[in-house]
Amino acid sequence: MKFKFAFITFCKVKYIQILSRNIGGKVPTTPVNTLEKYQNKKVVVDKNTLNLLERLSLVKCDTTKGTKVLEDSIAFADKILHINTDNVEPLYSVLEEENLHLRTDKVTQGNCQKDILKNASITEDDYFVAPPGNIPLQDIKAEEICELTK
Amino acid sequence: MNKLTTYTIKELHKIYRDKLLTPTSFVDLCLQKVKQTSELNAFVTVTEDEAENHGVESEKRFYIDKKSRMLDGITFGIKDNFCTSNITTTCASEMLKNFVPTYDATVYARLRAAGACLIGKCNLDEFAMGAGTVDSIFGPTRNPWGYDKSNDDWRISGGSSGGSAVAVSSGACVAAIGSDTGGSTRNPAALCGIVGLKPTYGLVSRYGLIPLVNSMDVPGILTRTVEDAATILNCIAGPDFLDSTTIKKEFDPVSITDDFDMTKIKIGIPKEYYCEGMSQEVIDTWRYVADLLENQKAVLKSVSLPHTSVSIxxxxxxxxxxxxxxxxxxxxxxxxxxxxxxYSTEELYASTRSQGFNDVVRCRIFAGNYFLLSRNYDKYFVKAQKLRRLISNDFKNIFNGDDHVNILLTPTTLSDAPLYKDFMSKHNRDQCAFQDYCTQPANMAGIPAISIPIRLSKNNLPLSVQLMGPFLSEEILLNVAKRIENIVKFPAVAL
Incomplete structure (x- = not known):
C-alpha cells in the first residue's frame, strides 16, 4: 500500500514537473537546423594568390600554418554563399536612415606638431623618417620562410 | 574587504555622505584590491597616481565645494584600446606597447568630467580580436570564479574585454568600460557574473576607441548591477561632435523604476538561439528566466529570426x-x-607588421584581403553585406508590425566559463565562432543588448542570459533586466 502511494506521489511530482516544463515551452527543446552548408570541395589557395596577398597585406612570413588558417577561413565563409540574396541591397551602415552630421570646413585643431611627432621612433628635423621608397617587396623564398618560422 | 565586490554607486555616495569612507580612502581600498588580485591579471597598467589625484579632486568637491558630480569617488577601469592622454594605450599588442596618446577618448573624458576615478587600463585580446582574453602580450586574464592558486588550470574570463570584467567582478573598481564588436563586453560579463551592456550603435561615441570593425564597434559598460550600468550610460551617451557616426538626436537619460509595468512587455524567444553545442544548463537557465518573466505577467511568445545561424x-x-x-x-x-x-619602405612596413602583430591579427588581415580582392569582392564582401541586411531585417520584422515583440530573451554564451587548457586547444576563429554565436547578431543590426547573471552552474560558475531590443530601447532593456536582477539575487564572487 505504502509503495503504491509512493508511486502515485512520484507520478504526480513527475507530472507537475512536466507541466512546469511546458510553461517554459516557448524555449525550444531541440537545436535549430543551421542554414549553413559545407561545400564539399577542399579550398586551396595557390602560390600566386598567396604572393599577391602578402604584397597587399604587407605582412611577411607566410607559413604553412598561415596558409592552412587562410584556407579554413575561406571554407568557413563559403558556407553562406548558397543563400539567395537576389534583389537585396547591401547594408553598409546600420545608421543608413539617420542624418549624420558633417562639420563645417573650418580648421579647429592645429599647432600640435610636437604631439604628432612624439610617438614616432625616428624623426629628423620635425620630419618622419622612412627608408628609400619605390622598391617593391622582395619575394620571400621557401628557405627563408623556414628560417623565419624557426 | 569583501564589500568591495558588492558596493554600488548609490551605496558609495551614501557612505561618503555618512563619512564612513571618503573618496580617497575608497580609492586606496580599490588599489589594495588590485594588488591582492594581481594574479588575475585584469590590468595592463595600474594608474595609481591618477587614481589618487582623481580621488582627491572628488573628495574636495564632495566635502568642501559641496557640489558633487554623478560619479564622484566612483572607481573605474577602461579597456586598453581606449586612448587616454599621457597614459600608455597598448591594445595588448607589441605594435602599440609604447604608444602614449595625446588625446582622450570621449568616453574617458565624459567619465572624468562626471568625477569618476581611473584605477587602470584593462587587459584584452590583442586589438580586441578574441573571445577569451587569452591572446594578450601581457598574458591571459584569469576568471576570479573558481580561481585557486594551487591549481595550474583556471577558468578564462571571456573576452575580449576580459580585464574590464574581472576588474569589476573582483572588486578592483565599481565599473569598467569595454568595447563590443561581436560580444566582447557581454561575453566576459556573462562568464564573470556581472552586467554587460552593449548600447545602440551610435549612441555612445567611438572617438578615441582604436577601431576593430568600425561599422559594429561600440563602447560597452560593465558593472555589478543594472542600476549602475544605467548611471554610467547616462554619463557617457549622447551625440559627439568628434564622432560623425553618433546619433544626432539629444540623449534622454534612462530611468529605472521598481514599479515598471511588465504586463505591457511582450518578450520573444527566438528559436534559432538554441544551437548545436549549447549546454543543457544554459538552456535550463534560459527556460528559468522565461518562466520567471511569465510569472511577472509579461507576455511571452516563440519567434523566429531565420538568418541567425549564418550570422556568425x-x-x-x-x-x-x-x-x-x-x-x-x-x-x-x-x-x-x-x-x-x-632597405626600403615596403620592407620596413612588412617587417614591422610581421613582428608587431600576433598571428591572429596577421591571419585576419590575410583573410580580409583575400575577400576584398577584386575577383572576390562581390562573391564575399558584397554578399556578406547583403546577408547583413537580411539579418538586420529579421530583427526589424520582429520588433515592428501588429504581431511585434518589445524585446528578445536569449542565452549570452553557449556554456559557463571554459577551462583555459580546453579553450586553448581550439583555434581563435573556432573560439569566437563558438562564443559569439548569440551575441554578434546584435552588432550586425546595431541594436542594444544586455547580459545579466542569473545563477550558478554545477561547476559553481555564473550562467547568464541576454536581452535585446530595437534601436534605442535601452530604457526598457534595463528595466526588465532590473526586474530579473531583483528576483534572481545573483551572488558576488567570494575571493
Whole structure:
C-alpha cells in the first residue's frame, strides 16, 4: 500500500514537473537546423594568390600554418554563399536612415606638431623618417620562410 | 574587504555622505584590491597616481565645494584600446606597447568630467580580436570564479574585454568600460557574473576607441548591477561632435523604476538561439528566466529570426575585411613599433607588421584581403553585406508590425566559463565562432543588448542570459533586466 502511494506521489511530482516544463515551452527543446552548408570541395589557395596577398597585406612570413588558417577561413565563409540574396541591397551602415552630421570646413585643431611627432621612433628635423621608397617587396623564398618560422 | 565586490554607486555616495569612507580612502581600498588580485591579471597598467589625484579632486568637491558630480569617488577601469592622454594605450599588442596618446577618448573624458576615478587600463585580446582574453602580450586574464592558486588550470574570463570584467567582478573598481564588436563586453560579463551592456550603435561615441570593425564597434559598460550600468550610460551617451557616426538626436537619460509595468512587455524567444553545442544548463537557465518573466505577467511568445545561424559566418567575413583595412594604418613610421629595417619602405612596413602583430591579427588581415580582392569582392564582401541586411531585417520584422515583440530573451554564451587548457586547444576563429554565436547578431543590426547573471552552474560558475531590443530601447532593456536582477539575487564572487 505504502509503495503504491509512493508511486502515485512520484507520478504526480513527475507530472507537475512536466507541466512546469511546458510553461517554459516557448524555449525550444531541440537545436535549430543551421542554414549553413559545407561545400564539399577542399579550398586551396595557390602560390600566386598567396604572393599577391602578402604584397597587399604587407605582412611577411607566410607559413604553412598561415596558409592552412587562410584556407579554413575561406571554407568557413563559403558556407553562406548558397543563400539567395537576389534583389537585396547591401547594408553598409546600420545608421543608413539617420542624418549624420558633417562639420563645417573650418580648421579647429592645429599647432600640435610636437604631439604628432612624439610617438614616432625616428624623426629628423620635425620630419618622419622612412627608408628609400619605390622598391617593391622582395619575394620571400621557401628557405627563408623556414628560417623565419624557426 | 569583501564589500568591495558588492558596493554600488548609490551605496558609495551614501557612505561618503555618512563619512564612513571618503573618496580617497575608497580609492586606496580599490588599489589594495588590485594588488591582492594581481594574479588575475585584469590590468595592463595600474594608474595609481591618477587614481589618487582623481580621488582627491572628488573628495574636495564632495566635502568642501559641496557640489558633487554623478560619479564622484566612483572607481573605474577602461579597456586598453581606449586612448587616454599621457597614459600608455597598448591594445595588448607589441605594435602599440609604447604608444602614449595625446588625446582622450570621449568616453574617458565624459567619465572624468562626471568625477569618476581611473584605477587602470584593462587587459584584452590583442586589438580586441578574441573571445577569451587569452591572446594578450601581457598574458591571459584569469576568471576570479573558481580561481585557486594551487591549481595550474583556471577558468578564462571571456573576452575580449576580459580585464574590464574581472576588474569589476573582483572588486578592483565599481565599473569598467569595454568595447563590443561581436560580444566582447557581454561575453566576459556573462562568464564573470556581472552586467554587460552593449548600447545602440551610435549612441555612445567611438572617438578615441582604436577601431576593430568600425561599422559594429561600440563602447560597452560593465558593472555589478543594472542600476549602475544605467548611471554610467547616462554619463557617457549622447551625440559627439568628434564622432560623425553618433546619433544626432539629444540623449534622454534612462530611468529605472521598481514599479515598471511588465504586463505591457511582450518578450520573444527566438528559436534559432538554441544551437548545436549549447549546454543543457544554459538552456535550463534560459527556460528559468522565461518562466520567471511569465510569472511577472509579461507576455511571452516563440519567434523566429531565420538568418541567425549564418550570422556568425557573415560576421567573420565582415570582421576580417574591416580588420584588413583598419590595420593598414600600422606601418611603424608615425607611431607604434618600428622594425630594424632600412632597405626600403615596403620592407620596413612588412617587417614591422610581421613582428608587431600576433598571428591572429596577421591571419585576419590575410583573410580580409583575400575577400576584398577584386575577383572576390562581390562573391564575399558584397554578399556578406547583403546577408547583413537580411539579418538586420529579421530583427526589424520582429520588433515592428501588429504581431511585434518589445524585446528578445536569449542565452549570452553557449556554456559557463571554459577551462583555459580546453579553450586553448581550439583555434581563435573556432573560439569566437563558438562564443559569439548569440551575441554578434546584435552588432550586425546595431541594436542594444544586455547580459545579466542569473545563477550558478554545477561547476559553481555564473550562467547568464541576454536581452535585446530595437534601436534605442535601452530604457526598457534595463528595466526588465532590473526586474530579473531583483528576483534572481545573483551572488558576488567570494575571493
Amino acid at each position: 559566418a557573415v560576421y567573420s567575413i565582415l570582421n576580417q575585411c574591416e580588420v584588413a583595412s583598419n590595420m593598414a594604418r600600422y606601418d611603424g613610421l608615425e607611431y607604434g613599433f618600428r622594425a630594424e629595417e632600412n
